[in-house]
Amino acid sequence: MYPTALTQLARGNPFSSPLFNIQKVEEPKQSLHGQRTRTLAAAATSEEGEEVAFGSQKYFLLCGFGGILSCGTTHTAVVPLDLIKCRLQVDPEKFKSIGNGFRLTVREDGVRGLAKGWAPTFIGYSMQGLCKFGFYEVFKVFYSDLLGEENTYLWRTSLYLAASASAEFFADIALAPMEAVKVRIQTKPGYANTLRECVPKMYAEEGVWAFYKGVVPLWMRQIPYTMMKFSCFERTVELLYKHAVPKPRSECTKSEQLVVTFIAGYIAGVFCAIVSHPADSVVSVLNKESGSTATQVLKKLGPKGVWKGLVARIIMIGTLTALQWFIYDSVKVYFRLPRPAPPEMPESLKKKLGLTE
Template sequence: MTHQVVDHENDYESLGANSSATQNALAGALAGIGEHCLMYPVDSIKTRMQVGQSVTTLVSTSSTGWLQAQQQLWRGVYSVVLGAGPAHALHFATYEFCKERFHQWIQQEESNWTRDENLQQILATGSAGACATLAHDVMMTPFDVIKQRMQLKDSVYRSVRECARAVYVKEGITAFYISLPTTLTMSIPFQSIQFATYERCLSLLNSDRHYDPKSHVIAGALAGMFASSVTTPLDVIKTLLQTRGSSTDLQIRHCRGFWDAAKLIYGRYGYHGFFRGFKPRILTHMPATAISWTVYEYFKWFLSRHS
């Protein structure tokens, strides 16, 4: 009896190695959907702020105005549901697979600089996060384009399908991927920083790696705050590129890539322009990352324990 109890308590410590790719993928899918859906209204506000649209219409004291504001805040959420599930499944499954392989490879190196355990952890998790991000963003970017088009104040699209069809007819397939280089430029450092920060914070808060929601929430929130702070300028550029086809501004519509968007933002707003939407981005990513990691760690523990 005693042996069984000890096994259950320590069951979580080696989940990265013991949980299957299917379990990691399913836990990641549930985490991604939960994260994006719960924080979607704040993300809608961030999108409008980054493209220079007013958010005052989202605040109303009348019951009719309040309902309309809620509808606007949630418009496009189905695009996230459709994309976040499979994209996050691939994301976390890739992360767990690469983390173990990179950690083993780094440990085999004979160099003095790779003998530090903390450095090994940072290198392995950061590199695994970069690989996972590449897989995630290739799948998720088209859904993100649709989402942000529907989040705009003057959006006329009533469904995800209608928006996708209209964008394809007017702008072609390139509209869904024009922001991909910028997205990867932002997401790879974001996720590398986030994963490395999360794992480091977790090792300090929960060194035994038992399932502990409190430590996952704190580590996730700190990781989200730090990573989103550093990468906000790239997110502003990405938003401009993904919504350019819906803009009435000719200069924005003619932006062909990263440098065109960066020059336009700097020319109009200076350095401050690269931090528009900074607060709602932080307010989105802190709880979103905390939710994502907590849900992921829970389902990974649950599925592994009951498999």
């Protein structure tokens, strides 16, 4: 069959384009039961001795569990830095730098004040991690089946972008309520100190809308962030094994592979922080102020204001992303799931390009 509409959209993607064109591609191979053989040029390939089948329900559930651990624990661990970052964004006249922010917070609230918002952070980002990583794997398989084996390999960066954007759409809906509570606790002194105190107060003042008014800015922040997080990570892993690692991945130990995962995750995290920071500033101010809209906040901050706290965010997100991928990959090691590996060109494509004898 000829390339689908999704393939045509993928070809317009500025992140990746192959050096050659294929005018016509074959239908994906059929299994014995008349179903498509699941193919995927993803960073997950089958290895000898794996006990969990790739693409099975158990596989997706365990990936979601890995997302809970990776996102919930890491975001909670950096709550002090996140708190300072939010305060730099919403009150730059008072909190002028990272160091100044830490000193003022400790002076006013004590050391315990640095942990404000840890409970909604843990709950919210655990739910986000479940959807982000779990649905990413689901959509990656789904879009791969639509594209077919050859187009999946050719347009793998576009596949990563589409799958991660789709997953994050649902992940942000799960995150929004707790993100609103977290920001309100961290940026509005005296409003509330705990999750149990803040939720009923916000509901009494603004109703359910208080917890979801930030979902659109969250999409603005998190969807580009997640698209960069997954696509940059997947391609960086591919490039590291190709150019930086002195031996094939199959010859690397699990520990060496996890080091590659951490490095690729940190590189991806730096880019994530930059592309998502303006929207993150809007989310922080929006959830602090009652009755504001994203457009009003954006006008108030201005072109320079949306970049306040960028250094703190780069440090936080770079570390977060690296640790998240490390934890997520470690979960895959523990449960013996398919893990990051450079994708291989399908044999059918090699024949068309004359790369086989």
